Amino acid sequence: MKKMTKVRITDTTLRDAHQSLWATRMRTDDILKIASEIDEAGYYSLECWGGATFDVCMRFLREDPWERLRFIKKACPKTPLQMLLRGQNVLGYKHYPDDVVDRFVALACENGMDIFRVFDALNDPRNLETAVRSVKKYGGHAQGTISYTTSPVHTVKAYVKLARELRSMGVDSICIKDMAGILTPGAARELVSALVKAMPDMPIQVHSHMTSGMAAAMYMAAVESGAGCVDCAISTMSSFSSQPPVESVAAILSSEGYDTGLDMSRLQKINAYFKELKKKRQPASSAKVEPVDAGVLVHAIPGGMISNLRSQLAQQDALDRLDEVLEELPKTRADLGYPPLVTPTSQIVGVQSVLNVLSGKRYSMVTDETKRYAAGYYGRTPAPIEPSLRKKLAGSLKPIDCRPADLLAPGLVKAASEIPPYTLKSEEDILSYVLFPEVALGYFKWRKEGGPIPADAEETAASAAPAASAPKGAAASAPDAKGPAVRGTPVVAPLNGTFYRSDAPGKPEMAADGASVKTGDSVCVVEAMKLFNPIKSPAQGRITFVAAHGKSVVKGEVVAFVE
Ligand code: CO
Numbered sequence: 001m002k003k004m005t006k007v008r009i010t011d012t013t014l015r016d017a018h019q020s021l022w023a024t025r026m027r028t029d030d031i032l033k034i035a036s037e038i039d040e041a042g043y044y045s046l047e048c049w050g051g052a053t054f055d056v057c058m059r060f061l062r063e064d065p066w067e068r069l070r071f072i073k074k075a076c077p078k079t080p081l082q083m084l085l086r087g088q089n090v091l092g093y094k095h096y097p098d099d100v101v102d103r104f105v106a107l108a109c110e111n112g113m114d115i116f117r118v119f120d121a122l123n124d125p126r127n128l129e130t131a132v133r134s135v136k137k138y139g140g141h142a143q144g145t146i147s148y149t150t151s152p153v154h155t156v157k158a159y160v161k162l163a164r165e166l167r168s169m170g171v172d173s174i175c176i177k178d179m180a181g182i183l184t185p186g187a188a189r190e191l192v193s194a195l196v197k198a199m200p201d202m203p204i205q206v207h208s209h210m211t212s213g214m215a216a217a218m219y220m221a222a223v224e225s226g227a228g229c230v231d232c233a234i235s236t237m238s239s240f241s242s243q244p245p246v247e248s249v250a251a252i253l254s255s256e257g258y259d260t261g262l263d264m265s266r267l268q269k270i271n272a273y274f275k276e277l278k279k280k281r282q283p284a285s286s287a288k289v290e291p292v293d294a295g296v297l298v299h300a301i302p303g304g305m306i307s308n309l310r311s312q313l314a315q316q317d318a319l320d321r322l323d324e325v326l327e328e329l330p331k332t333r334a335d336l337g338y339p340p341l342v343t344p345t346s347q348i349v350g351v352q353s354v355l356n357v358l359s360g361k362r363y364s365m366v367t368d369e370t371k372r373y374a375a376g377y378y379g380r381t382p383a384p385i386e387p388s389l390r391k392k393l394a395g396s397l398k399p400i401d402c403r404p405a406d407l408l409a410p411g412l413v414k415a416a417s418e419i420p421p422y423t424l425k426s427e428e429d430i431l432s433y434v435l436f437p438e439v440a441l442g443y444f445k446w447r448k449e450g451g452p453i454p455a456d457a458e459e460t461a462a463s464a465a466p467a468a469s470a471p472k473g474a475a476a477s478a479p480d481a482k483g484p485a486v487r488g489t490p491v492v493a494p495l496n497g498t499f500y501r502s503d504a505p506g507k508p509e510m511a512a513d514g515a516s517v518k519t520g521d522s523v524c525v526v527e528a529m530k531l532f533n534p535i536k537s538p539a540q541g542r543i544t545f546v547a548a549h550g551k552s553v554v555k556g557e558v559v560a561f562v563e
Pocket of ligand 1: 179
């Protein structure tokens with residue numbers, strides 16, 4: 001009989017699985033009722049925090065994410081807790097200053113986090129440095145991540161080079177993160193073998209999604225090539241766009257002589273619990289989801305991204321143009337230097353592709369995020385952007401080549417001074433506020449004054465999936481979109497969306513009628529596709545608004561006049 005080799009499994013049920021299937025709506029109570037069973041099951045670690053959980057906790061569940069972490073730690077003393085951290089983006093959609101990253105990691109450690117899977121959408125090591133250093137400083141396990149994608153520049157050699165850089169940063173292990181579920185068994189074998197050969201002592205973990213149906217087979221190939229840990233979810237919370245089912249993967253591995261050390265009868269009990277919970281928490285919309293999206297095998301666009309594109313197009317009354325957008329998307333991605341499609345680059349590439357199709361002229365409308373991306377404010381693109389296109393996209397923004405966070409002044413002290421003191425309870429609150437200012441203030445106010453809690457399942461289905469969360473404060477502008485030869489001086493909505501009579505999103509004061517404006521001034525905003533599109537004045541003069549603040553407008557509608 002073959003000697004059993006040990007392979008460990010990370011359980012993602014408490015984070016990625018419900019983020020992928022239930023729009024992240026699992027509640028702390030739901031978790032605590034089953035936590036001790038999960039703790040006893042024999043997992044390597046429990047991924048239970050980070051990703052979209054933090055935002056959704058405060059925004060929709062009216063829960064304190066820090067408190068959730070403390071409760072889980074108490075209920076699960078045996079198994080290490082794990083989180084997903086977006087490097088310099090922490091849990092948000094932009095780069096934060098180093099003091100924010102460092103203090104966030106320190107408090108996460110203090111509150112019970114053990115393993116930090118740190119990734120960057122562009123695989124730019126400079127965006128991981130601070131987070132990895134802080135994790136080590138505060139005694140955590142730093143897992144460096146390869147965000148997996150395919151492109152002419154994403155070769156095995158390039159991934160090994162990245163892994164070496166991660167190792168020199170001091171990471172304790174490396175994760176291959178296949179967020180789109182496009183890693184084939186063959187490619188996994190090649191990549192894992194190359195990593196093992198380059199650094200035999202480095203533990204390798206593989207994370208994938210069942211979107212294309214390949215992940216369980218791919219895990220087997222990865223394990224045979226030397227991966228020591230794979231990510232699974234309990235069967236009821238698995239498959240579709242979630243992880244492969246732990247019971248099945250354990251059975252496959254065991255049949256090939258690998259021991260996962262999992263207590264199978266306990267897994268049954270855990271599964272029975274989630275089967276019941278599913279009745280309450282699963283969004284109604286998930287009934288329409290196909291179990292396998294074979295299209296991913298062709299276009300390699302993550303499933304969540306396609307549903308976002310669909311809803312963005314629906315808002316623009318242009319659902320019939322989805323095929324054009326799917327055709328445009330790989331071209332936009334190539335133009336932008338082949339970024340892996342993961343938050344926030346998936347939003348940047350997705351929205352820009354939609355605009356490229358709808359505007360009729362590629363890059364005649366450029367989102368503010370695309371602008372910043374092209375100018376280097378997200379980090380180094382995997383392949384360089386063609387210089388004249390980069391210049392055009394960056395527009396007035398000065399291109400940078402340094403580590404983006406080097407340009408940011410410390411943010412904690414300023415943030416602390418912005419929170420109404422009567423709502424502030426702990427230092428953790430300051431971090432919550434830095435990452436999600438409006439959401440956190442709303443939550444703090446609710447905590448202080450009470451109020452309704454958003455309802456369960458049906459509301460869940462209706463509200464935005466976290467995967468669809470747009471970069472905050474993102475905005476689109478049309479640098480050379482003088483539009484169809486605007487004469488006189490109507491101001492026209494460039495897209496269907498919600499009209500705001502202010503020149504910046506979230507700005508409380510409304511622009512007044514009669515204010516004097518200059519040509520090119522941002523005079524109002526149309527919120528569309530989860531992005532705020534500032535509208536520029538086509539002329540100099542005094543502005544009179546005709547559209548109502550907060551109301552829907554359609555493309556081409558006159559929203560104001562400049563006299
Ligand atoms: Co994932």
